[in-house]
Amino acid sequence: MTNSPGAAATVAPRSDKVSLEARRRRTFAVISHPDAGKSTLTEALVLHAKAITEAGAVHGKGNRRATVSDWMEMEKARGISITSTALQFPYTTGSGDTCIINLLDTPGHADFSEDTYRVLTAVDCAVMLIDAAKGLEPQTLKLFQVCRHRGIPIITVVNKWDRPGRYALELMDEIHERIQLQTTPLTWPVGIAGDFKGVLDRRTGKYIKYTRTAGGATAAPEEHIEASRAHEIAGDDWDTAVEESELLSADGADFDRESFLRCTSTPVLFTSAILNFGVNQLLDVLTQLAPSPNGAIDVDGNRREADSPFSAFVFKVQAGMDSAHRDRIAYARVCSGTFERGDVLTHATTGKPFVTKYAQSVFGQQRSTLDTAWPGDVIGLANAAALRPGDTLYSDVAVQYPPIPSFSPEHFSVARGSDPSKHKQFRKGIEQLDQEGVVQVLRSDLRGDQAPVLAAVGPMQFEVASHRMAAEFSAPITLEPLPYTVARLCEPEDVKLLAxxxxxxxxTRTDGVLLAVFATKWRLETVQRENPEITLRGLVAADQ
Structure with missing residues (x-):
């Protein structure tokens, strides 16, 4: 490069480059109650961004293909998300700007709350999906509370408007009353639930008319129609949408960015993910309104700005993504600075160097070599045996981000290998499931190392553990349920009395934490009442 003034002027300072790239990023999670259409919406977003040419969800079991975000065999068989998935893809807005989308699809089932919680530590925004017929469901409420606690702005999407459901105004009232969020719809349905013709874009006043495609496998065509012509096309349904939109405005339900970022209001959109209706509008809202990365808060409560030296936070570890390679991928959210493949970083937990030769960009199960990443990006670090969820990586200036707490388990089972000759595979598999956070692994002198106890928030975690032990490690296991439902942290000096x-x-949990488990909460209360000298502390509950 020459040293002429003109050449120098074209090269932005490094910190300016980092800030520019951070502003282009949108990192968000899609969260919902099971069966609200989360993976279908994820697929539709990727389709409309032109990252795939045809959606995986197709009507009819005979020709149904798996979505890019549900790649595990159990997910394909059950039709539900069991593990979170990262998808990165570019999206060009209507104004011609290109944003980089980092989309994290999460399990909706309550048994996998811990995995969803980990994902929510790595995002700047959440898209909360609500079934048009069911409204706010128990798991939806819990996830709203987690987002509120973490200060994560929420965009609400009412899905399945192509099917019979509740009235739109009724759903808005329910959200406002039950979780104290002011709803500020950006689009409003034209046609009742089950007769989805299009939406009134409340920002422009136009009618966006949708046209179905075969099986919803391709992006639905849209026609943007001026309000003056909308009645001719949609008739009374348009008039009703306009009247209801005016009622919303009179009630103060117009979008306000400040209250959205403060997590006191939520913009709302209406979609049918299976038909690809309303998906373009969601992408535009994400790129226009969702916050871009702005650093992260460390354990001391100080913000590490996005243009500071490199740092990243490991929020997930996943193995078994490629049956041909028994490697393990650590998913890390870039919090600050620039990542370049081959950098030698510091692992904050151990102080040891960590070489990033095998860095990858992740798109569901697909992986490709990644050379550079910026704040907000999710990077996959292969062969990362030393990394655990909650770990921090940094370069130059030391930083430590808050760890991810383990949830309080409510289900316990003794795991034993079915084949004594597979002892080595058994130990390796149990260790890996523990490191990934699929289950918590507990041990005691009484039971011995051959019979570790698996602890879980929900019983489906045991099914995942059993399936993976057999499929990935050729070490099938039997599980013997234990009669415990409550766990508490305890002190070393109290172990003999409790035992x-x-x-x-x-x-003893793998991380050295001592857990006392009780048959029921009433048994716990009795022990505490009769032994006041014992110190017992609670863990994070799955519904907190």
Missing amino acids: RLPSVEVF
Whole structure:
């Protein structure tokens, strides 16, 4: 490069480049109650961004293909998301700007709350999906509370408007009353639930008319029609949409960016993900309104700005993505600075160097070599045996981000290898499932190393563990349920006393934490009342 003034002027300072790239990023999670259409919406977003040419969800079991975000065999068989998935793709807005989307699809089932919670530590915004017929469901409410606690702005999407459901105004009232969020719809349905013709764009006043495609496998054509012509095309349905939109305005339900970022209001859109209706509008809202990365808060409560030296936060570890390679991928959210493949970083937990030769960009199960990443990006670090969820990586200036707490388990089972000759595979598989956070692994001198206890928030975690032990490690296991439902942290000096009590057992978790488990919460209360000298502390509950 020459040193002429003109050449120098074209090269932005490094910190300016980081800030520019951070502003182009949108990193968000899609969260919902099971069966609200989350993976279908994820697929539709990727389709409309032209990252794939045809959606995986197709009507009819005979020709149904798996979505890009549900790649595990159990996910394909059950039709539900079992593990979170990262998808990165570019999206060109109507104004011609290109944004980089980092989309994290999450499990909706309550049994996998811990995985969803980890994902929510790595995003700047959440898209909350609500079934038009069911409204706010228990898991939806819990996820709203997690987002509120973490200060994550929420965009609400009412899905399945192509099917019979509730009245739109009724759904808005329910959201406002049950979770104290002011709804500020950006689009409003033209046609009742089950007769979805299009939407009134409340920002422009235009009618966006949708046209179905075969099986919803391709992007639905849209026609943007001036309000003056909308009645001719949509008739009374348009008039009703206009009247209801005016009622919303009179009630103060117009979008306000400040209250959205403060998490006191939520913009709302109406979609049918299976038909690809309303998906373009969601992409535009994400790129226009969702916050871009602005650094992260460290353990001391200080913000590490996005243009600071490189740092990243590991929020997930996943193995078994490629049956041909037994490697393990650590998903890390870039919090600050620039990542370049081959950089030698510092692992904050151990202080040891970590070489990033095998860095990858992740798109569902697909992986490709990644050379550079910026704040907001999710990078996959292969062969990352030393990394655990909650770990921090940094360069130059030390930083430590808050760890991810383990949830309080409510289900416990003794795991034993079905084939004694597979002892080595058994130990390796249990260790890997523990490191990934699929289950918590507990041990005690009483039970021995051959019979670790698996602890989980929900029983489906045991199904995943059993399936993966057999499929990935050729070490099938049997599970013997234990009669415990409550766990508490305990102190070393109290272990002997607790171990002598009936319906109580003490285990050591892999991270060294001592857990006392009790048959019921009433048994816990009795132990505490009769032994006030014992110190027992609660863990993070799955519904917090």
